[in-house]
Amino acid sequence: MFVNEETKKDTTQDLKKKQNLIKIIVLAVMVLAVTFVAKNDYGMYKTPIGRVISCEEKVTSGKKDIEKAYVQTLKIKIKNTSNKGKVITVKNKYTQSRFQTTGYSKGQDVFLNTSGSGDISKASVQKVKLDYITIFLIALFIAFTIYVAKRQTILILLSVGLNIVVFTIGLNGYAAGKNLIHLTAILTLVFIFATVILLFGFSRKSIGTIFSSIGTVAIVALIYAIIVYFSPELNYEYVPYTIGFENIEVLYDTGLLFGILGAVMDVAITINAAVCELIRVSTTLTMKKLINSIQEIAYDIMGTMINVVFFTFICGEIPVYVLKMLNGYSFIEIMKNGEEFEIIRFLVGALGIVLAIPVSGVIAVLVNHKGFKAKKEDK
Known part of the structure; x- marks a missing residue:
């Protein structure tokens, strides 16, 4: 009898391993197939696309020049339009820093610009095809999600898709002249409700998460508004999207709120899910133990979440920092000239995470x- 049970266990484990292997192979084939189709979808574009079949390069800069400059002679085979199959020669210039210039290499697919003339022989390279x-x-994200989350994948993708649609509608609403502050408030509520309800349904956990997220965002917004009101006016000239925008302060402030949503919701669902589970499972739970458990969870997630926000907001600017330092700026000068806005983003995000813990x-x-009271009475 013992041998039979062991044999059944081994058979079940082997079957699970085979199923996992088959699933991995199927997902890998799907990812490669989709990528192959996207790589060769030239016919879907009206813009001429060509493949670089050869590349000759010469240095054109002199000894006194600050950086090297290059001229490339590219032979490009057209992959779509009525000129498909033709080979053209295109000149391309770029510098060593590649600042506002690009160097190309053999095997790359590139979009071509005919400048409205339609003459493919006079085309220039517009950009690399990276779709x-x-x-x-x-495809890789979806494949990993399917493998890890299984049936929950559909809900995850639906929530992401819905948020993208809602965000697009919001942008169109602003372009049509709607009030940006009102749109931000509405979009924030929709993002929170759509994500939580789709992923977790209607339950105490989801209700707690919704109220925790809304409460935390509202408190952070209030604190930020009070600080801004009593602080000297910020100089927005270093913000990259200042040109052509009437109210840059409102745009920046709304961006701050959207930036903390994900982190706040993550903390809120973690705390609420843990509390629900503790009340459901534990038979000796007291209010003091529950509060201690929430504190322990906070210790575990606070540091990592704050670092995630740091890398999200600050480290995206690393290429800019490097370029500025190569051009003679010190790190202190960089921080003084425009980077305070990224620091503010990080601090507001960190504040949102810290506040989300007690609020949640x-x-x-x-x-x-x-439920806690009923369980205590049953005991």
């Missing part, structure tokens, strides 16, 4: 108070 990389990353803890306890 297949985007498609590959999307209080709301989670209030939402689950009846």
Whole structure:
């Protein structure tokens, strides 16, 4: 009997391993197939696309020049339009720093610009065709999500898709002249409700998460508004999107709120889910133990989440920092000239994470108070 049970266990484990292997192979084939189609989708574009079949390069800069300059002679084979199959020669100039210039290499697919003349022989290279990389990353993300989340994948993709649609509608609304502050408030509520309800349904956990997220964002917005009101006016001339925008302050402030949403919701769902599970499972749970458990969870997630926000907001500027330092700026000068806006983003995000913990803890306890009280009475 013992041998039979062991044999059954081994057979079940072998079957699971085979199923996992088949799933991995199927997902890998799907990712590669989608990427291959995207790589060769030349016919879907009206813009001429060509492949660089040869590249000759010469240095054109002199000894006194600050950086080297190059001229490339590219032979490009057209992959679409009525000129498909033709080979043209294109000149391309770029510098060593590649600042506002690009160097190309053999095997790359490139978009061509005919400047409205329609003469393909006079075309210039516009940019590299990189859509297949985007498609590959999307397909890889979906494949990993399917493997890890299984059936939950559909809900995850639906929530992401819905948020993209809502965000697009919001942008169109602003372009049509709608009030940006009102749009931000509406979009924030929709993002929170759509994500939480789609992923977790209607439950105490989801209700607690919604109220925790809304409460935290509202408190952070209020604190930020008070600080800005009593502080000297910020100089927005270093913000990259200042040109052509009437109210840069409102745009920056709304960006701050959207920037903290993800981190705040992550903390809120972690705290609320943990409280619900503790009340459901534990038979000896007291309010003091529950509060201690929330504190322990906070210690575990606070540091990592704040670092995530740091890398998201600050480290995206690293290429700019490097370029500025190569051009003689010190790190202190960089921080003084425009980078305070990224620092503010990081600090507001970190504040949102820290505040989300007590807010989520209080709301989670209030939402689950009846269940906690009933369990205590049963005991």
